[in-house]
Amino acid sequence: MIIEVREIYKSFGTNAVLRGSSLQIDVGEAIVIIGRSGGGKSILLKHLIGLLRPDNGRVLVGGIDLTGLSERQLLPIRRRFGMLFQGAALFDSMTVEENVGFVLQRERSHTGGEIARQVKEALEMVDLRGIESKKPAELSGGMRKRVGLARAIIYRPEILLYDEPTTGLDPIAAGVIDKLIRRVWSQLKITSIAVTHDLKSAEAISDRILMLHEGRIHGDAPTAEILRSTDPIISNFVRGIPNETR
Amino acid sequence: MVETLRQRINDALTGLGNFGLLAIEALRSLRYRRPSWLDFMRQLHFVGVKSQSVVLTTGAATGMVLCAQTYFQFHKVKMDTATGAVVSVGMCSELGPVLAALMLTARVGAAMAAELGTMKVTEQIDALRTLATHPIDYLVVPRFLACVVAAPLLTAEAIVVGILASQLVGVNLLGIEGTYYRANMIRYTAPSDVVTGLIKALIFGAIIALIACYKGLNCRQGAEGVGRATTEAVVAASISILVSNFFLTLFLTRLFK
Numbered sequence: 495m496i497i498e499v500r501e502i503y504k505s506f507g508t509n510a511v512l513r514g515s516s517l518q519i520d521v522g523e524a525i526v527i528i529g530r531s532g533g534g535k536s537i538l539l540k541h542l543i544g545l546l547r548p549d550n551g552r553v554l555v556g557g558i559d560l561t562g563l564s565e566r567q568l569l570p571i572r573r574r575f576g577m578l579f580q581g582a583a584l585f586d587s588m589t590v591e592e593n594v595g596f597v598l599q600r601e602r603s604h605t606g607g608e609i610a611r612q613v614k615e616a617l618e619m620v621d622l623r624g625i626e627s628k629k630p631a632e633l634s635g636g637m638r639k640r641v642g643l644a645r646a647i648i649y650r651p652e653i654l655l656y657d658e659p660t661t662g663l664d665p666i667a668a669g670v671i672d673k674l675i676r677r678v679w680s681q682l683k684i685t686s687i688a689v690t691h692d693l694k695s696a697e698a699i700s701d702r703i704l705m706l707h708e709g710r711i712h713g714d715a716p717t718a719e720i721l722r723s724t725d726p727i728i729s730n731f732v733r734g735i736p737n738e739t740r
Numbered sequence: 741m742v743e744t745l746r747q748r749i750n751d752a753l754t755g756l757g758n759f760g761l762l763a764i765e766a767l768r769s770l771r772y773r774r775p776s777w778l779d780f781m782r783q784l785h786f787v788g789v790k791s792q793s794v795v796l797t798t799g800a801a802t803g804m805v806l807c808a809q810t811y812f813q814f815h816k817v818k819m820d821t822a823t824g825a826v827v828s829v830g831m832c833s834e835l836g837p838v839l840a841a842l843m844l845t846a847r848v849g850a851a852m853a854a855e856l857g858t859m860k861v862t863e864q865i866d867a868l869r870t871l872a873t874h875p876i877d878y879l880v881v882p883r884f885l886a887c888v889v890a891a892p893l894l895t896a897e898a899i900v901v902g903i904l905a906s907q908l909v910g911v912n913l914l915g916i917e918g919t920y921y922r923a924n925m926i927r928y929t930a931p932s933d934v935v936t937g938l939i940k941a942l943i944f945g946a947i948i949a950l951i952a953c954y955k956g957l958n959c960r961q962g963a964e965g966v967g968r969a970t971t972e973a974v975v976a977a978s979i980s981i982l983v984s985n986f987f988l989t990l991f992l993t994r995l996f997k
Contacts, residue, residue: 545866566874573872583867585859597871600878645871655870 496521496653496685497542502551503709504537511537512548513709521652524679524686526696526717528731529706535689536580536657538706542687543575543655544568555653576646576684580658582638584630584645590617591626594645616644619681620674636667640674647678654678656688660695672698693732697721705731759954765876766884766950775881783886787848788893794847795840795894796901802835803827803902807909811916820916824925827906832933833940836899838985841944844891845977849952852883853973856956857966865957875957884949891945892938899937932996940988944981951977 497519504512511534519525529535540546541553544560553560555571563571584593592599594616595609604612613626620640630638639659646654659675660668672695679686679699690696696703696717703720705713705728713720713728723729730736769775810823856879859865865875903925911918955973959965 540866543870545869565869568869569872569874572870575870577867577870579863579867581862583863585864585867586862596873600871600873 495519496556497687498552498554499538499541500552500554502538502541502548502553504534504541504546504548511709512541514551515706515709515711516551517704517711517714519685519687522683522685524676524699524701525688525704526700526702527687527689527704527706528691528693528696528720529689530731531691533706534709535691535706539655539657539687539689542653543572543577573649574652575655576649576651576653577655578639578642578646578657578659580661582630582635582642584638584641586630588629589626590622590628590630590633590641593630593641594648596645597649612648613644616648617641619647619678620644621670634667636663636670639663639671643671643674643678647682647684650682651684653685653687656686656690656699658690658692659688659699660690660692668692668695669698671695675699693721707731755958758958759950762876762880762954762957763950766880766953769874769877769881770885773877773881775877775885779878779882780885783882784890786851787844787883787886788890791844791847791890791894792897794843795898798839798843799831799836799898799900799902800905802839802898803831803904803906804909806830806835806902807906808914811910811914820914821920821924822928823910823914823916824903824907824921825928827910828903828925828929829933831899831902831906831937832929833936834985834989836902837895837937837940837944838981840895840898840941841891841948841981842978844887844894844945845948845952845974845981848887849948849977850970850974852949852952853956853959854966854970856953857959857969860957860959861961861963861965879957880949880953883953884946887945887949888942889945891948892941895937895941899934930996932992936989936992936996939992940985943984943988947980947984948977951980 495518499515499517501514501516502512503514515538527535527538537546541548544563547561555574558571560568560571591613595613598604598609598612617623620643622637622640622644633641656675659671663671675686675688676699678684686699688699700717703715703717704711705720707727713723713725720728721732807823807827810826811820814820814823868875868878907921910916910921952973955969955976959969
């Protein structure tokens with residue numbers, strides 16, 4: 495097991511977002527966490543990489559408990575992760591090449607030529623060519639996400655996190671991103687964890703779906719099973735029927 | 741009412757504690773990690789080179805006004821030639837470092853807080869963290885170093901330009917005898933006045949960088965959050981400079997006595 499979350503709680507002021515969420519993820523799995531907007535999916539995802547700390551409970555990555563570690567102690571553990579943010583979070587003062595090669599540049603162990611070659615390879619993997627000198631502001635939303643993905647995979651992490659990878663994209667661009675996520679997962683054998691409320695995307699990129707409902711994991715089953723589930727909360731979400739409680 | 745007050749005091753103390761932790765972490769990073777030379781040079785260019793015109797104009801204007809005002813008062817008691825000494829001591833130990841620091845706060849502190857605040861709200865700081873990069877190492881340390889190096893240099897420039905401008909006004913415009921003007925200036929300006937000004941500038945540089953970075957890194961969400969962080973950075977740094985200047989004056993004057 496590469497990631498284990500044990501009964502985590504997280505509140506912001508009086509708003510309890512996570513209320514005892516637990517999950518387990520094995521090496522090489524392709525997982526999607528679904529749930530309503532504002533339900534705490536991204537918060538849960540950020541706990542997996544130590545960007546947020548739970549008020550209570552534990553998050554274990556490769557058996558190491560992240561909850562007691564300092565920001566500096568977390569750095570080598572984060573090196574095992576790559577993350578694609580909802581808005582891509584590219585560094586807007588840098589070019590595409592500088593963004594994608596950021597980690598290699600910081601390591602100071604690669605020559606300029608090596609970095610340029612690896613950046614080119616990473617960009618080709620997400621079907622982008624000849625945009626190395628562009629700034630993020632010159633790119634479309636879909637291209638920004640693909641550059642974000644290239645930045646996340648260039649150093650070959652073990653685990654890739656995707657925060658709403660298709661949100662804000664048109665259906666064609668979303669389909670391209672889904673295909674890339676699947677390709678990266680199968681070619682690089684990376685454990686893939688995404689959060690989304692886009693069920694079409696969830697079906698395309700996952701083998702297992704977890705449903706987060708009212709701060710807890712309500713359903714956890716293979717993708718096909720979740721999509722055919724007769725559980726009222728899951729099936730209402732899948733069919734887009736509002737629950738009476740909300 | 742009492743609860744609100746308690747909450748505000750609690751928030752203020754928490755903020756002070758977090759600011760202290762950021763300062764300690766920055767100093768620790770400086771001690772144990774080699775900062776990126778390129779990042780430092782970029783920041784030094786932004787803080788030092790690009791602030792030249794603002795700081796030099798401020799220095800010149802202050803020197804000229806101080807000279808004119810001092811002359812108008814001293815002329816009544818026939819002490820015209822002491823004008824240069826007053827301008828020189830005032831520029832070296834007080835006006836040079838304080839006004840240069842306030843101009844740096846407005847230009848550099850605001851820009852730093854806004855840049856880091858925007859990075860925070862667009863998740864670029866989180867992205868840095870996921871890329872195994874500590875924001876203190878990458879963002880705060882180069883800015884801190886650049887401010888600490890650039891502030892004394894800019895202050896020295898402001899002092900020199902202010903004194904030269906005052907001499908221009910005093911000797912060429914107000915008719916003070918140039919030889920006595922310079923002689924009194926040199927006679928009454930001690931090396932400790934210059935050192936005091938430069939030490940103050942160094943500390944002010946550190947204050948500007950740390951407050952601006954702290955406000956930027958702790959910015960609230962949205963455009964309003966960035967705006968607020970920028971304003972708070974400028975206000976907090978300006979007040980800290982003015983208050984600390986008083987205590988530094990007392991301390992450094994006794995130190996060099």
